[in-house]
Amino acid sequence: MIDDPPILTVRRAVPKVPAGVIEAFSKAQTGHLVDCMSGRGALDWRVKPLDPKGPAVIGRVITAQCYPADNLAVFAAMDIAEPGDVIVVQADAYTGTAVVGDLVIGMMKNKGVAAFVTDGLVRDLIGIEEMDLPTYAMGATPNSPAKTGPGTAGLPIICGGIPVQSGDIASLDRDGVVIVPRAEAERVAKALEGVLEAEARALAAVKGGRTMMPAAAEILSGPQTKYAD
DSSP, X not given: OOOOOOSEEXXXXXXXXXXXXXXXXXXXXXXXXXXXXXXXXXXXXTOEXXXXXXXXXXXXXXXXXXXXTBOHHHHHHHHHOOTTOEEEEEOTTOOSSEEEOHHHHHHHXXXXXXXXXXXXXXXOHHHHHXXXXXXXXXXXXXXXXXXXXXXXXXXXXXXXXXXXXXXXXXXXXXXXXXXXXXXXXXXXXXXXXXXXXHHHHHHHXXXXXXXXXXXXXXXXXXXXXXXXX
């Protein structure tokens, strides 16, 4: 017979973000960071801000993994979290109950947490709006979870189809959530300057009247394209 797992498994030691990374990432949109990572890194498109007009957020990740209809691990993540951290919760896209409601979001705000992210649902939207903590989820339901476990905090998870570890960096804006692995953070920060410069040049060209990307125009006019008319 397989033994039952412990109610909670918690890793309290979380690596610090490399110096200068948060400042560098704060200049970028989520799409810019993705452009530094071969076009990938975003959570499932359904994980979106409850308030699309809310502020963009950059912060160190604290992970939690909750079993269906339970949120005990969220409290363990809150216990680990430091001001400015982003709590990211794996709920396996479970839609039977919410992961958290306004009271838990309020406690996170009191703790100094910068944002909350889950690939599950939340509840108490009116109260969450009043708490004014950026909250990202797949949607909402009035159904509430239990607090019996099992679950984990501080350990690797899969959230919205993306591997996430405590100590990674989360970038959140109206487009969604991007995770930059901690091991890649300094490389991405260095690549970001070039991406932002290229984006600025391309945007200026579009505002100046450009109607086609040069790379696409080259393919359209070259031997790789066959016209059937």
